[in-house]
Amino acid sequence: MLWGSCALFALVLGLFLAAWFVPDFGRRLPPDRWIVWGGLALPLPVLIALTLYAFNQGEFLLKGATKDTEDVLEVRATGRMWEWDFSYPTLPGSVAEPGVLHIPAGRTIEIVAESEDVIHSFWVPRLGGKIDAVPGHANRLRIRADKPGRYGGICSEYCGTGHAGMRFEVRAHDEDGFVRAVSAETSE
Ligand SMILES: [Cu+2]
Numbered sequence: 001m002l003w004g005s006c007a008l009f010a011l012v013l014g015l016f017l018a019a020w021f022v023p024d025f026g027r028r029l030p031p032d033r034w035i036v037w038g039g040l041a042l043p044l045p046v047l048i049a050l051t052l053y054a055f056n057q058g059e060f061l062l063k064g065a066t067k068d069t070e071d072v073l074e075v076r077a078t079g080r081m082w083e084w085d086f087s088y089p090t091l092p093g094s095v096a097e098p099g100v101l102h103i104p105a106g107r108t109i110e111i112v113a114e115s116e117d118v119i120h121s122f123w124v125p126r127l128g129g130k131i132d133a134v135p136g137h138a139n140r141l142r143i144r145a146d147k148p149g150r151y152g153g154i155c156s157e158y159c160g161t162g163h164a165g166m167r168f169e170v171r172a173h174d175e176d177g178f179v180r181a182v183s184a185e186t187s188e
Contacts, residue, residue, distance in 0.1 A: 004046070061128055061141055072108045073088070073090065075112065077112065077113045077114070078115070079121075079133040079155060079166075081166075084120075084155070100168065100169050101153070103143075103172050104174070105145045105147055107144065107175075108142055109144060111143060113132070113134075119132055121133060122153070123155070125154075126151045127151055152169060152170075153168040
């Protein structure tokens, strides 16, 4: 999307500069042609492609509503004023420190977001969409980190005076590192 928008911006800016500085630029094409090609023929495929891409991406993020066979790791994310807790219901004995979410890289993670008090919102900008954490209701969102690394997360629904500090960190590990990370913490 970034490179596509850069290309379109460069094209429009180029046309603008040409119209401004080159005498008689564009006069050979009648105005209705400019409208048909520039106003319809160019934007339609771009908008259709973006819409299809957005639908596809939305399917991935919200797949939790339906069942499939992919090997998905479920993580519970619980928000409360003003911190996040994470747990792994399918990994017995695993413990996570508050504010740190360990995940395996390259694997789809299903976040089950809940809240203990008011509405919060789970958001890791570099890993995709955000989802509200609502008291008494489990919302599901899928994320995936392609590479190991650290990714910042925040609460993105205003929830009180401590909202701005309601941050957490996602640490994506390779498969071995992930097992070590969630079991090493049991001894702490
Ligand atoms: Cu908040």
